[in-house]
Amino acid sequence: MSDQHLVPTPGQTVGPFFGYALPFEKGGELVPPGSPNSVTLHGTVYDGKGAPIPDAILEIWQADSNGNVPHQTGSLVRDGYTFTGWGRTPVGNTGKYVFSTVNPGATEPGKAPFFAVAVFARGLMNRLFTRVYLPEDTEALENDALLSSLEPARRKTLMAERLADGSLHWDLRLQGEDETVFLDFHAEG
């Protein structure tokens, strides 16, 4: 195996005109809305003044409800039954996004289930990574390496809230008091 070390290509902003290129039909529907065990993940993307951002686009990537990592193709041409684990949706004019999916399972026993998230927006120079954790398994959440490395106020920004209708609510804040925790997987040390 190669042990070369190449310097990565820089990212750039997704710009304002991704709307006719990146979104695709049923992009946010990892499972058909209303299907058995489906859950809605929804919220709003905000800027540093607390104003909703109308030109962001979100991607989620997750395990299936049993905690298995999906290896199926077919995200771009949803067939209504294959679970690919990946979804993409632009926010609407009021900054709101909606995914129809399933609760991710724990990938290993005792691990806290979460959605991996990538966010892109006009005005955002490079994509950002974050996570949205399910609120239920409090013991797993206590033991999670990332969450336990954060102050409680910062940790809260990665937690979805389970609403009475079973849906998951999670807002993303690019900047400000309650700025979402964004992740760097590649820093040394």
Next chain:
Amino acid sequence: MGEPVKSSDAAADNQAIVSQEIRDIEEGYKAARAAGQPAETQPRVDYPPYRSSILRHPTKSLHHTDPETIELFSPAFGHHDVHALESNLTIQHNGEPQGERMILRGKVLDGNGRPVAGQLVEIWQANAAGRYIHKRDQHPAPIDPNFTGVGRCITGPDGSYEFLTIKPGAYPWKNHLNAWRPAHIHFSLFGTEFTQRIVTQMYFPGDQLFPLDPIYQSIVDQDARDRLVARYNHDFTSPEWALGYEWDIVLTGSKRTWTENEAYGEQGDHE
């Protein structure tokens, strides 16, 4: 300096003001390098010359964490998702688009030099006149009824991709008075791990707008900027047909322990 926050999209300042800000940041970076700071390989998210970024960048530093299992894998795409003809942006309508036809070829590699095989590449761009199909684009340049400017492909076993398209034009935007973007093609790329996901822009060699553009300049390191510029390659040029450009993309290094099968691209194309 205690200046009020500039409102984004106000187009209030002229090029001279923005260019001065760009130069000041560059001088600061050069001084930091001379003082032994490491080279910056990614754009700055906090880059005020790009006015729309002012309220849209995190102010806290990114939090380092080790990727968990799901982040060590990537969504899989295959020929089920993308038709082979989607890599040809010149045949999406009834006639030939206007402009300079070009072949764009390259490879997607990870930080260890391994090809990223069987993975999705998406592009979008303005037409030859510098106009996007997007309804938000109000630039009064002509729309080309034979050009949408969206393409997709799946990389080959050696990480290679190829598009046939039209060279995009430069276009004006409202960052400041008389702001023009250098000609570019937007790229969206996946690796073998979710941690490698990037969206970026590819530029053309020798563009006179580079020094003036706050998006290109948000990468403060010249070597890093150069990694976004395609190379004209006469060997890729097709006689009496299209000019050839070459651009390789390097994703970050992978964190996962690899198997031989993955390295040769069997993953990612299960139908």
